[in-house]
Amino acid sequence: MAQVRSLQKIMAFLSANNTVAVNNSDTRLAGCxxxxxxxxxxxxxxxxxxxxxxxxxALAGNGILICVILSQPSxxxxxxxxxxxxxxxxxxxxxxxxxxxxxxxxxxxxxxSFDGCLTQMFFIHFLFVAxxxxxxxxxFDRYVAICSPxxxxxxxxxxxxxxxxxxxxxxxxxxxFPSIFLLKRLHYCxxxxxxxxxxxxxxxxxLSCSDISINVWYGLAAALLSTGLDIILIxxxxxxxxxxxxxxxxxxxxxxxxxxxxxxxxVILLFYIPALFSVFAYRFGGRRIPRYVHILLANLYVxxxxxxxxxxxxxxxxxxxxxxxxxxxxxxxxxx
Numbered sequence: 001m002a003q004v005r006s007l008q009k010i011m012a013f014l015s016a017n018n019t020v021a022v023n024n025s026d027t028r029l030a031g032c033x034x035x036x037x038x039x040x041x042x043x044x045x046x047x048x049x050x051x052x053x054x055x056x057x058a059l060a061g062n063g064i065l066i067c068v069i070l071s072q073p074s075x076x077x078x079x080x081x082x083x084x085x086x087x088x089x090x091x092x093x094x095x096x097x098x099x100x101x102x103x104x105x106x107x108x109x110x111x112x113s114f115d116g117c118l119t120q121m122f123f124i125h126f127l128f129v130a131x132x133x134x135x136x137x138x139x140f141d142r143y144v145a146i147c148s149p150x151x152x153x154x155x156x157x158x159x160x161x162x163x164x165x166x167x168x169x170x171x172x173x174x175x176x177f178p179s180i181f182l183l184k185r186l187h188y189c190x191x192x193x194x195x196x197x198x199x200x201x202x203x204x205x206x207l208s209c210s211d212i213s214i215n216v217w218y219g220l221a222a223a224l225l226s227t228g229l230d231i232i233l234i235x236x237x238x239x240x241x242x243x244x245x246x247x248x249x250x251x252x253x254x255x256x257x258x259x260x261x262x263x264x265x266x267v268i269l270l271f272y273i274p275a276l277f278s279v280f281a282y283r284f285g286g287r288r289i290p291r292y293v294h295i296l297l298a299n300l301y302v303x304x305x306x307x308x309x310x311x312x313x314x315x316x317x318x319x320x321x322x323x324x325x326x327x328x329x330x331x332x333x334x335x336x
Contacts, residue, residue: 028114032192032199032207036104039292048105054303055098061310062087064324071330072323078156079145080320082138083313085165086267089134090306093127096120097302101197114192117199118180124200124302126176128275129222132230133168135268139237142264146257147244175222182218186210196295227272234268263316267309274301 036044069075069084100120103109112120144155179201186208194203205215241261248254274297314320 027188027190027192030192031111031113032117032194032204033110034100034104034112034197034199035110035193035195036101036197037292037295038195039290044105048102051098051105051299051303052102054307055094055102058094058303058306059091061314062091062306065310065313065320066091068320068323068327071327075319075323078141078161079138081161082134082141085168086131086134086138086309089127089131090309093124093131094303094306096123096127097198097299101299104197112199114188117194117204118183121183121199121201121204122176122180124198125179126172129175129226130168130172131271132227133171135264135271136230136234136237137164137168138264139234139241139268142261143237143241146241146261171226175226179215179218179222182215183208186212186215195291197299200298227275231272238265259316263312266312267305270305270308270312271301274304 035041037047040047065087066084069080069087097120100109100112141156144152148155183201183204186205187210188207189209190207192207194207196203201215201219205212238261241257245254245257245261248257277297314324
């Protein structure tokens, strides 16, 4: 019944705007309609509570983490600079999806302009690729710190970090920008209803009445050449790191290195496992996995890692805990 009401609202919107979807018309002017989580419309209000809680926790946790790193000169090191980049990307990634999803859950605000949908799609995929690159940079940082500690300061200079940041942004932009034109070239002749809470590349492409083979292959190639390559390089880095750690003669040094690497590995697994499961389940699960499961997973992987990353680093990293204590104690003193 809830899905029927959603469709009735969409048709009423189209009628009010004198938009009729026929085979020879271009329906991009009518925009797109995000249905939320089809099959669970009656639970939208209840689902919004955990999603809103996780989103607020992600904003607060990552905001505090960024402030701690920026305010403490002792944390102005490559490892923590990369961590602040990860926190910034987490905030932007969750913000690119959650506000619209919550508006859908609370206000049944399903409509989004076609260009707005493309913009959201671009930023979601851009930030996902960027976060993957940041995780690779963090793995490289740990590799140099553990495998070549004497050369760490000469390899990861401020100039090198600046180049890594520029390369991360440039690669993400170059990979994702063509997808906008690949979607704009398609002909859209139906009512653009997307059974999801946010816009993503293949979800928009499947609205088209044109052949989308190029979009399918481009999306697969982009995923393999960015995220897939990052995963391989991260795995190789950690194989070398673990080999070096287990060859350390000092038990304390070994424990410290494993503790630091453990935090990174937890973050990496949190980011890649839900995302990859969602992608492969969507592509190969077909009708065996209910549609609402795909959508729930897609929403969870943009809020759970951002929410848990600050907790993992805050609990497991002594320097960040000390920095947070100093920052808050300074704020308390200044307020008095």
